[in-house]
Amino acid sequence: MLKEFHCIQDCSDCCINRQYYPSIDYGKIGVLLLPQEKKRLENLAKAYKINITILPRLGIGTNKKSNGPRQVIAYQLMGTNTDGNYCPFLDIKSNNRSPHGGFNCAIYVERPLSCQAYPALIENNTEVELDCNCKFSCQYSNHVKKNLLESELIALSTIRNNFDRFTQQTIWRYATHIGEESITKFLLPRGWYLHE
Numbered sequence: 001m002l003k004e005f006h007c008i009q010d011c012s013d014c015c016i017n018r019q020y021y022p023s024i025d026y027g028k029i030g031v032l033l034l035p036q037e038k039k040r041l042e043n044l045a046k047a048y049k050i051n052i053t054i055l056p057r058l059g060i061g062t063n064k065k066s067n068g069p070r071q072v073i074a075y076q077l078m079g080t081n082t083d084g085n086y087c088p089f090l091d092i093k094s095n096n097r098s099p100h101g102g103f104n105c106a107i108y109v110e111r112p113l114s115c116q117a118y119p120a121l122i123e124n125n126t127e128v129e130l131d132c133n134c135k136f137s138c139q140y141s142n143h144v145k146k147n148l149l150e151s152e153l154i155a156l157s158t159i160r161n162n163f164d165r166f167t168q169q170t171i172w173r174y175a176t177h178i179g180e181e182s183i184t185k186f187l188l189p190r191g192w193y194l195h196e
């Protein structure tokens with residue numbers, strides 16, 4: 001019997017913990033941003049007087065002169081800690097809490113599409129597969145009923161539609177060189193790498 005998704009009481013894990021992706025050597029990734037979201041996030045950070053770092057994440061085609069992609073198709077909003085964790089928009093200083101008791105997002109109404117979609121990953125007719133790093137997935141199941149995830153699925157579909165047109169292209173990934181100090185020696189130098 002499939003469960004209905006709900007956030008775990010007091011959890012803010014998805015705004016704190018960043019993952020190594022696609023493998024440790026590429027370093028930790030940030031919050032995915034579509035190119036059309038980058039300027040808006042930069043303006044929000046200015047308005048809230050929050051320092052942010054945005055790095056490229058995915059590119060397509062090849063620019064022979066720079067030995068990198070011809071076009072950046074995704075950016076990433078990096079965490080504030082040296083180990084890559086903690087979104088800069090997560091309000092960990094005030095006593096305000098979200099409805100389920102987690103820390104507040106300072107830009108909740110205007111948060112990036114990838115935050116709106118999380119933790120939905122894949123949907124079919126009857127169920128949704130969740131990201132396995134979500135605390136609900138870890139505690140219960142990474143397959144849930146589709147109801148209660150309508151807005152997440154709309155955001156997910158917008159992100160997918162944005163990337164679908166690039167499927168036939170050469171893909172580049174950006175290595176961030178960010179992670180726990182103990183694994184620094186395994187990290188690739190920061191920059192673009194052709195995705196095999």
Ligand code: SF4
Nearest residue numbers: 007008011014134135
């Ligand atoms: S989506 Fe998952 S990881 Fe994020 S706050 Fe909810 S339960 Fe926690």
Ligand code: SF4
Nearest residue numbers: 015087089090105115
């Ligand atoms: S922008 Fe908001 S919702 Fe997204 S990771 Fe940061 S704090 Fe969380």
